[in-house]
Amino acid sequence: MEFRDYVRALRKGWVFIVVLTLLGIAIAALLSILKTPEYEATAKVFVSVQSTGSISDLTQGGSFLQNQVKSYADIVNTPIVLQPVIDSLGLDSTVDQLSKSITASSPSDTVILEITAVDGDPDSSARIANAVASSFESAVSDLVPTNAEGLTPVKITVLQDASVPAGPASPNVPLYITAGALIGLVLGMGLAVVLYVLDTRIRNEHDVEAITDAPIVGGIAFDARTPENPLVLRDDPRSPRAESFRTLRTNLQFVGLEESNSFVITSSIPGEGKSTTAANLAIAMALSGQSVVIVDADMRKPRLASYLGIEGSVGLTDVLVGRAQPNEVITRWGDTNLYVLPAGRIPPNPSELLGSVAMVNLIRSLEKSFDVALFDAPPLLPVTDAAVLATKTGGALLMVAAGRAHKNHVRGAVTALTNVGAKVAGVVMTMLPTKGPDSYGYGRYGYAYGYGYGIDEPDQSGETDRKSRGK
Template identity: 35%
Template sequence: MNFGELLRALRRGWWMPVLGLLLGGVAAVAVTAGTTPVYTSHTQLFVATTDSTSTAEAFQGNQFAEKRIASYAELLTSQELAARVVAELDLAETPAQLAARVEAAPVSGTVVLDVSVTDPSPGQAQRIARTVADEFIAAVAELETPAGSLTSPVRVTVFGAADLPRSPSAPQPVLDLAVGLVVGLALGAATAVVRARLDRSLKDPDEVTELAGAPVIGVVLRDDELQQRHRVDLQGSSRSAEAYRHLQTNLQFLDVDTPPRVLVVSSAMPSEGKTTVAVNLALALADAGQRVVLIEADLRRPRVTSYLGLVTGVGLTNVLTGRAHVEDVAQPVGEDGGLVVVGAGPTAPNPAQLLASGAMRALLEHLRETHDYVVLDAPPMLPVADATGLAVLADGVLLSVRHGSTTREQLQRTRATLDRVGARTVGTVLNIVPVRDDVSAAYGYSAEYGAAPATAAR
């Protein structure tokens, strides 16, 4: 994933970092509120040797102390020393519990030990720190005194007396909140990136073009009214109307020498908007002055006649079985007669065979002679074989790719199916694109361009 893809992933999943930021802040506040404040008392111990009568001996003694210092830090946090402190102060806790609250670390390059003790009570933390220092001094004297001698060659003194803490060392509300916000933001951003990496659905027009082997010649935004009515008002200036006008223009100039006049409109899977594309493309072509026939070639789930409010019951099935002529079942749409619709007709037991039959080929040749465009609303490519046989008889296939729904694998399989039978994919329509998506802005749909308001005459 390059930098541009990373930015797109974060832009599309912007709500995840925001949600992570909020949840991180809430978690930090909850942890801070539920944490018992503790106080930390600090003291410092200085380690030296007692038998240094010359500079050389002092240097050797200092080296000796530096070597011992790490062992002394372990002794300070041991349960043995903690047991002495518990007994001395008569504490109501075990040596292991006390040892867990004692920290000791040598100051690098010195013979000084930093010791800290935490406790819910500031006064108790100071008392324990003092006692730890005293018991440690006594323990070192015992351990370092040679047999038969009364004095230890190592002397430990308190370099910094245990202080009385004035404010709790934990929790730290500001720091905890900052950490919570940063961690939440990072986790949210990581989730958005991982989600984008795992998402196999198509959103990028360039990727659609590459996988389909055909250009994106139309981008249709999500439109609630279009989803309900399934047809646009081409006399208006809505985004959907402009999108289908663009699609109609791009299709007409897609190949000037051999324009696709018999066009199958399909998709990889159901519910990807292919029937709506077929209906409104036919309406846009007719609105541009073309003679268009729209055939409801999805014999399994016909939708064209219901979308356009036409009569059902007779149609393509009757024509292909020789029971009617196409002119008898064609229904005009609008007053100018530029668009006629041939419905699906009665349910057929063998739709795939009917659509790939010689009768279908003859019908398309007849309609090619009498109309400028023949648009066929075909079934989806992958679930059934109906559209595959139909695509061979047409000049080309227009695929509807639903933004965020059609997957890379589905489009690849669709292309492989069409290539296998020698069908030609003339273009794709990226359909049902969210209005706020990057694609909308890239294609200029985020801008409004209407007629300028008339000025009053003077």
Template identity: 40%
Template sequence: MELQQYLKIFRDYWRSIVATLLLVVAAVAGYTVLQTPVYNASASVFVIVESGETAGELSQGASYAERQVQSFVQVTETAVVLQPVIDELGMDTTPKALAGRISVTSPNSTSLISVSVSGTDPSEIAELTDAVAASLVTTVNELSPTTMEGQGLVRATVIDPAVVPLSPSAPKPLTNLVLGLMLGALLGYGQALLRSVLDTRIRTTADLEEISSTPVLATIGHVNANAKPSEQHAHAEAYRRLRTNISFIGLGGERRSSLVITSTMPGEGKTQTSVNLAKVLAQSGDSVLLIDADLRRPQVAARLGLDSELGLADVLTRRGTLADLTIPAMSNLWVLPAGTVPPNPSELLGSKAMESLLQVAEREFDHVIIDTPPVLPVTDATILASRTGGAILVTRANQTRDAQVEATLETLETGSAEVVGFVLNDVSVSALNDRYGYYSEYSSSGNRTDSSRKKVSVRPRHEL
């Protein structure tokens, strides 16, 4: 995964990342505040060798001090050292329990023993530390070897008595805060990364490119009624880009001039794409026929404010002709509504009458745009796409999922239909600005690409 992808994940999930970070920091702060302050006091004991009368005695004491200092460390936490401390201070505890509060260490290759005691009362732990150190000194002196005259060769001395601590050793607010920030950032971005991996919705053109080598012909932004002029212009420019890319893939030239617009599931914007694509094609001066082949839930006529009582279904059942039922919507654009909703849409769309209609329409119009039902619920789009120049698959950002696109492509391929490109619909304005940041500047210049183009009339149409 590249740095740009990590940055995109942060941009997509920054709210949950910040929320997780603040939650962890708050939890750490609360834990720190609720903790009881713990103090620590320590004392140092030095093990030394008494001088003997002979070199042998001196060597024996030195060797014992170096080799057995770790044994003294372990002895400190036993009853032989701690029981006298309990008795002296009148403590209501056991040596084993007291040993849990004591930490005894010795740096490597030294004769120092450090005794540390923790607790909530500074004065009490300072007194307890000194008592343990004193008891350790007594025990070492008792356990050390002696000379023939009974003099000990090894002696322990307290060289650094305990002092009453002025500040607690725990909790450490600053350390806890830093650790909380680090943990919160790690958990916050971790959950965002996990959500990104588990979220199979199509978000960007890169997601489509990972699924298929089929090109993305256009990225359509989300525009509402309160959209800025620059956003509206970017929206229109996206459809003009779609028109241009269609010409690049050879439609109307090497391919048949008819084109199916479909989607994976309902609600992805296929009808809106069909209508707007037909409009921009007509604005360029080409003659366009827009056919509403969604005989289950027709919407084209309603989008354009046209009468939909009669249309495609009536032409296919010989109750009307293409010439009679086609409605002019604007200059160079004619619309064939769905007409009467039949009980057998798939059979009608797969009939010889539909094939004949397509042949006539392709001869008489420069472009034939066909709005069809989604691919996955019904077979209508697959049937028509196999009889035309191909299909454009409309997907909706943050709604369409990878598996749906893959299943749709497989269905169309099985039906011998070719997908010529994708349209990614309803992309956020911020994402569009990242991809096409020049739109605002271009819009403000007042340039328009289609308004001055010459309109041409459609050739005479034959009756079907």
């Protein structure tokens, strides 16, 4: 994954990040409430050397104590120190239990021991710390034998009595909240990245480019109104979505498609907007001054006749079986340069008809008679119709629906075309989101939405949007 993929993953998974961060804070707050407060009290003792010798002897003794004072700290948690504390304070605990609440440490390069007691009661923590310090003083006196001069070489002096703490040392609420937030944040970010990696759906042009080298020639934004108003160039010609089809028409002129004037419009799976795109692209091309014929070659679930509002009972099937001539069933759409050949009746053998000599002859005839010939074909993965047809035209325009098509779908569709020697002329991304991390503005592929002006000027050929209203 590249850096931009991680950024996209975090943007897409912001809900998980926020929820888990808040959950971490909530759990930390709950633990802070449920945890029993603990108070710490610290007494300090000074370890010194008693000697009647010279200053040099005292200095050497002090250096020795600095090296040995950590060993003295270990004595604090032994029964010889703690048992007298239990007896004197009447504590209801064993030496092992009390030892867990007592710590002794020495600041670096000093002969001072800090004895800290932890207890649920502030007064008790101070009493225990002071009692341990006093017991430690007595224990060292008993453990260290006197020297020849009758003195105990090591002397323990209570330097500072423990005072009653003003507030609990634990739980540290700010620390708990901060730790909970950080843990939740890390978990949320990790979950967002994992879900992004596991998501096999096509989200953006980067996903398509990782699958095929075919150029991405256009992008069509998602519009929930498309099922009711499929012909946006007729119903809403000044909308950004209508402009995206004009941009697609323009982009097709710069990807080498001038080598052939016929191509198949297909997709990997149903529901990716191929028929809607085919119809609107044909209208956009016709409005640019080109003579365009669009053929409904989806003889399994034909849609173009209903989209364009023409009679579709007689069409391609009748031409291929010899019941009609092309000029008898091709219909002009309104007063435009667009001509439509509907599918006609659904035959029992669509693949055989599309691969027949009659279909090849029809394609060649349409290529000679029209500037552009478009064939709306079925999806590639369920049936072979589109792949068969693509070998007889200039190639296929593959529709890829963002958020619907999966990577293996697109990979399978490209493989189905290349296996039969067909060309993937270009990819058109459909159903692009208008919001969120995968949304696009008016960018390098002409994703034309999100800007706030109308399309009032004439089309490239001088045709106005008045004509794009169709019939």
